[in-house]
Every structure is written in C-alpha cells, then in structure tokens.
Amino acid sequence: MKGIIFTEFMELVEEKFGLDVLDEVLEMSGDEGIYTAVGSYDHRDLVKLIVNLSKKTNIAPETLQQVFGQTVFKTLLAAIPQNASIGTSRSTFQFIRHVEDYIHVEVKKLYSDAEPPKFYFISESETDMVMDYQSARCMSHVCLGLIEGCAEHFGEKLNVEMTPQSDDNSTVRFSLTLV
Known part of the structure; x- marks a missing residue:
C-alpha cells in the first residue's frame, strides 16, 4: 500500500483526535509512524492502526475507514x-x-x-x-x-x-x- 495513504491517515487522526491520541495509537500498534508518501508499506500496518484507533475512541473500525475515505x-x-x-x-x-x-x-x-x-x-x-x-x-x-x-x-x-x-x-x- 502506498505511503500517501498512511501519511494522510495519520494527519486525519491528529486533526480529528489530537497528537496525543495519534501517539497512543502508534504506541499501541508498535508503530514508529515513519512513512513517506511514495514508499510502499504492508496494509496490515494500516489495519492495526485503524483497529487501535477504534479501541481508543470507541468508534467502529468501519466508520473510521469510511470517514478516512471521504x-x-x-x-x-x-x-x-x-x-x-x-x-x-x-x-x-x-x-x-x-x-x-x-x-x-x-x-x-x-x-x-x-x-x-x-x-x-x-x-x-x-x-x-x-x-x-x-x-x-x-x-x-x-x-x-x-x-x-x-x-x-x-x-x-x-x-x-x-x-x-x-x-x-x-x-x-x-x-x-x-x-
């Protein structure tokens, strides 16, 4: 999966939930959060971020994916x-x-x-x-x-x-x- 998806996801999380929540989600995911827009990354890492954001915010993963897509x-x-x-x-x-x-x-x-x-x-x-x-x-x-x-x-x-x-x-x- 292209890195632009990861960088945009992290920007959205920071914008909507704050930097502290993003840091906590990255920590929960065992993810350093270092992505470049043109790099290629395992989509499972994004899934892990979404699932942990869901746990942190009590918002269904499907809803988070939908808002991200929009x-x-x-x-x-x-x-x-x-x-x-x-x-x-x-x-x-x-x-x-x-x-x-x-x-x-x-x-x-x-x-x-x-x-x-x-x-x-x-x-x-x-x-x-x-x-x-x-x-x-x-x-x-x-x-x-x-x-x-x-x-x-x-x-x-x-x-x-x-x-x-x-x-x-x-x-x-x-x-x-x-x-």
Whole structure:
C-alpha cells in the first residue's frame, strides 16, 4: 500500500483526535509512524492502526475507514495530473469508471509491485451503477468513503448499498443510486 495513504491517515487522526491520541495509537500498534508518501508499506500496518484507533475512541473500525475515505478523496484528487483524462469526468459514475480505466492502470505503471483494487462493472444507467469492488485488503469501507467523497465533489447525492460477495469481504457489491 502506498505511503500517501498512511501519511494522510495519520494527519486525519491528529486533526480529528489530537497528537496525543495519534501517539497512543502508534504506541499501541508498535508503530514508529515513519512513512513517506511514495514508499510502499504492508496494509496490515494500516489495519492495526485503524483497529487501535477504534479501541481508543470507541468508534467502529468501519466508520473510521469510511470517514478516512471521504477525507482522503480530496488529497488523491489533487494528486492527479491536470492533463489526465480523468479530469474530464463530470459525474461520480464517470469518475469511478476512470478510476478503474486510468488511475489503477497508471499506478501499476508507476509501481509494478502495487496491487490496486479492481472494479468490475455489472450495470450502469443514468441514475444507477452496480459494481463489484475486489481487494485482498478487504477495506471496502474506505472505498465507500471515497465514493461518498467523490459524490460530494460533484455535488451529487447518492444512496449506496454494500453487499458482501465473499465471506472475507474481499469482494463487495456496491449499488449506487443518484437521488
């Protein structure tokens, strides 16, 4: 997992809960908290940080992942080159399509060891999209938050249903409906 995810997570924890809570979560996790935005790190370290933040704050890990996804969307959006085709997206659905067709492809070109999630599009209309999110990292609630952050960016309101397609949540079906 790319370091930008870790650095953004730690910034969010510090902003929302304070430096003392971040330090305690790092200590609980046996983590020194030294990450670079371009480095690659084991996603289990992020999971450990989320679980320990949940213990410290009594907020469900899924909720923490969702809020993180909503927040990190803006940072990831800002990191996209201005001339990228994804910049022509005019809606949440278009953007999500471009994530699979452009961002995940570019990530693989830049970082051959990267394993971005996969989106499998089941159906799409003007008002509905059904897709399967597949990731060995099982962080579908981060994906949910990213989708919500995207919809906010485009000024759209979505109803989102998540349906696990596997016992370990490595595949989750997202049914998105514009309201």
